[in-house]
Amino acid sequence: MEKMKFHHIGIAAADLQEMLQHLNGLLEIAEVSEPVYDQNQDGTLYMITLKDGTKLELVSGEVVKGILKKRRFLYHICFSVRDLSKKVQSLTGEGYVQVTEPKEAALFQNRKVCFLSGELGMIELLEAKEG
Numbered sequence: 860m861e862k863m864k865f866h867h868i869g870i871a872a873a874d875l876q877e878m879l880q881h882l883n884g885l886l887e888i889a890e891v892s893e894p895v896y897d898q899n900q901d902g903t904l905y906m907i908t909l910k911d912g913t914k915l916e917l918v919s920g921e922v923v924k925g926i927l928k929k930r931r932f933l934y935h936i937c938f939s940v941r942d943l944s945k946k947v948q949s950l951t952g953e954g955y956v957q958v959t960e961p962k963e964a965a966l967f968q969n970r971k972v973c974f975l976s977g978e979l980g981m982i983e984l985l986e987a988k989e990g
Contacts, residue, residue: 861946863938866985867906867914871923871934875905878917882907897965904966916966935974937983946984947973954978961986 872878875894882888887910895904902920909915918934926934940946943961951957955977963969970986 861941863940863946863984864987866937866939867916868936869916869918869934869981869983871926871932872917872919873927875903875917875919879905879907882915882917887911892966895966899962899964906966933980935981935983936979937972937985939985939987941987943971943973943984943986947975950975950977950984955982 870878879891888907889910890908892906896902897904900918900920900922902918902922904919905917907915907917916937923934926932947957947961955975958974958976958981959972961971961973964972964985967985970988972986973984975982975984
């Protein structure tokens with residue numbers, strides 16, 4: 860069975876600029892992407908790369924309003940997988956609940972993503988780049 864590869868941590872933010880400033884005071888940031896609005900997720904996103912290579916995705920908008928009301932900020936952990944549909948099927952067979960249908964993600968050059976909920980909390984599966 861294919862193992863998943865860690866890709867990023869998703870962080871919910873009511874205000875992207877405030878969260879970016881907060882993280883800039885805490886972490887060694889190497890790069891911040893331009894903001895991307897993703898209509899499929901109804902959210903605005905930034906990808907932050909830390910100096911050690913760790914990636915953080917900041918997410919704001921309708922997609923995270925529910926968890927922000929609960930004062931939760933850790934949104935999801937994302938893993939890259941080669942075969943998205945096969946991994947979704949495998950995880951749902953292990954008790955994970957599929958939260959969304961696979962859909963294109965603007966931040967990831969329209970590679971497909973799918974959200975599931977289970978023992979690790981909310982996870983996002985991201986279709987790996989070809990090649």
